[in-house]
Amino acid sequence: MEKKNDIKIALVQMNCEKGEIDRNLHLMEEYIAAGQEKGMDIVCFPEMNITGYINPLQIPHAVLTIDHRAIHQVVKYSELYSMCVIAGFVEHNPMGKPFINQFIAHNGELLGFYRKKTIQDKEAEWFDPGDQQPVFSVLGVTVGLSVCADIDDPDIFSKYAAKGVSIVFESAAPGLYGEQETRNWLSDFNWWRSNCMEKLGKYAADGSLFIGVSTQAGRTIDEDFPGGGYLFNPRGECTAESGEWSEGVLYVQIQV
Numbered sequence: 001m002e003k004k005n006d007i008k009i010a011l012v013q014m015n016c017e018k019g020e021i022d023r024n025l026h027l028m029e030e031y032i033a034a035g036q037e038k039g040m041d042i043v044c045f046p047e048m049n050i051t052g053y054i055n056p057l058q059i060p061h062a063v064l065t066i067d068h069r070a071i072h073q074v075v076k077y078s079e080l081y082s083m084c085v086i087a088g089f090v091e092h093n094p095m096g097k098p099f100i101n102q103f104i105a106h107n108g109e110l111l112g113f114y115r116k117k118t119i120q121d122k123e124a125e126w127f128d129p130g131d132q133q134p135v136f137s138v139l140g141v142t143v144g145l146s147v148c149a150d151i152d153d154p155d156i157f158s159k160y161a162a163k164g165v166s167i168v169f170e171s172a173a174p175g176l177y178g179e180q181e182t183r184n185w186l187s188d189f190n191w192w193r194s195n196c197m198e199k200l201g202k203y204a205a206d207g208s209l210f211i212g213v214s215t216q217a218g219r220t221i222d223e224d225f226p227g228g229g230y231l232f233n234p235r236g237e238c239t240a241e242s243g244e245w246s247e248g249v250l251y252v253q254i255q256v
Contacts, residue, residue: 007041009251118149135160174195204232
């Protein structure tokens with residue numbers, strides 16, 4: 001496998017409407033194509049970006065299997081644009097409540113997936129936790145995945161460090177409290193930003209990890225998300241950030 005010392009990464013702050021799978025796939029392809037034009041190696045999307053952050057009881061048609069056409073389509077994007085793509089969806093679980101799945105595809109191959117381990121608060125009513133922590137090799141770099149509330153579990157990041165991971169991608173969709181009509185976007189953005197700075201900066205320094213963050217952004221039919229893209233280096237420093245809550249992409253480069 002080709003090994004690169006400099007890895008170019010696109011951390012996407014995407015608006016992901018709930019249950020609108022085709023719409024979300026179309027937006028994904030636009031972001032992936034833009035990443036290819038800029039010479040990116042990896043494009044990382046937020047938690048549940050394909051299905052939107054759904055209540056699976058209310059929008060059951062958006063609970064997908066790993067072999068659903070939408071997942072195949074993303075794998076095809078990775079081949080068409082010669083890209084590593086990290087994306088998320090709500091996964092059907094025949095043995096219980098659905099999983100929150102973040103998968104990784106590269107050059108037309110589904111490398112595998114990670115099921116969110118930290119299920120808490122309202123999510124416990126809707127989802128089951130995963131119990132595995134796989135790692136993936138992309139361009140000779142060892143990669144780990146984490147999802148949103150995993151930010152509250154330092155053990156996840158220390159285990160990745162022990163496995164020799166170079167970079168962890170934290171894909172998130174932290175739903176915001178309060179009425180949409182009176183939303184204070186700046187304060188909500190700052191809340192999530194502070195959470196990332198405090199916790200992910202420490203995990204990065206403790207484990208000598210790069211950590212990249214991609215967050216759902218903007219308004220959906222019944223919920224808002226704060227946006228925000230960040231990159232932490234192995235010293236725990238935030239070396240790049242989007243600086244705003246709107247949709248967009250943080251383009252970064254790391255040396256490993």
